[in-house]
Amino acid sequence: MAGSFILPLLRDLRLPVVTALHTVLLDLDADQRWVLRELSTLSSRLVVMGERGRQMLREMYGVPDEQIDLIPTVFPICHSPTPDFYKDQFGVEGKQVLLTFGLLSPNKSIECTLRALPAIMKEFPNLVYTSSARPRPT
Numbered sequence: 001m002a003g004s005f006i007l008p009l010l011r012d013l014r015l016p017v018v019t020a021l022h023t024v025l026l027d028l029d030a031d032q033r034w035v036l037r038e039l040s041t042l043s044s045r046l047v048v049m050g051e052r053g054r055q056m057l058r059e060m061y062g063v064p065d066e067q068i069d070l071i072p073t074v075f076p077i078c079h080s081p082t083p084d085f086y087k088d089q090f091g092v093e094g095k096q097v098l099l100t101f102g103l104l105s106p107n108k109s110i111e112c113t114l115r116a117l118p119a120i121m122k123e124f125p126n127l128v129y130t131s132s133a134r135p136r137p138t
Contacts, residue, residue: 002031007038016044020071024053026060036061049073092128100131 010017019039028036040046040063047069048054054070057063087093098120100110113129121127 002029002035004031004035004038007035007042010039010042017042018045018047019043020047021053021057022049024048024056026056033061040067043067045069047071090130092130094126095128096124096126098127098129100129 025032040057040061044067046057046063046067048057049071050073051070054065054068057068058065084093087095087097098113100108100113110131117129
């Protein structure tokens with residue numbers, strides 16, 4: 001299986017396919033490796049979010065560099081007048097902010113943070129925990 005159900009759809013498309021890879025894994029089993037190779041063959045472009053992903057596609061999976069695009073997920077450094085510059089817009093001025101961001105998934109361990117919050121808040125009573133995380137699409 002290993003995601004192979006998507007391959008017949010991609011084979012039938014008559015338009016260029018651009019595939020965004022959120023993560024490029026190091027250790028794939030034989031089925032996963034085959035699917036990734038087929039996916040790269042059927043895609044006009046592969047988009048990765050980090051230089052390491054681009055390197056792995058080239059070196060481990062034989063994808064030509066000119067087929068890979070890098071769109072970094074690194075946040076730019078923004079210089080603001082003070083560390084609290086944007087906090088008033090979100091109603092957390094004067095607070096310490098703990099933030100979770102990205103897609104929600106079992107490996108994010110947010111439940112560990114939630115269980116630890118009472119003890120953390122005893123130590124840091126001025127803390128606010130917030131999240132920009134969204135549920136992972138199913």
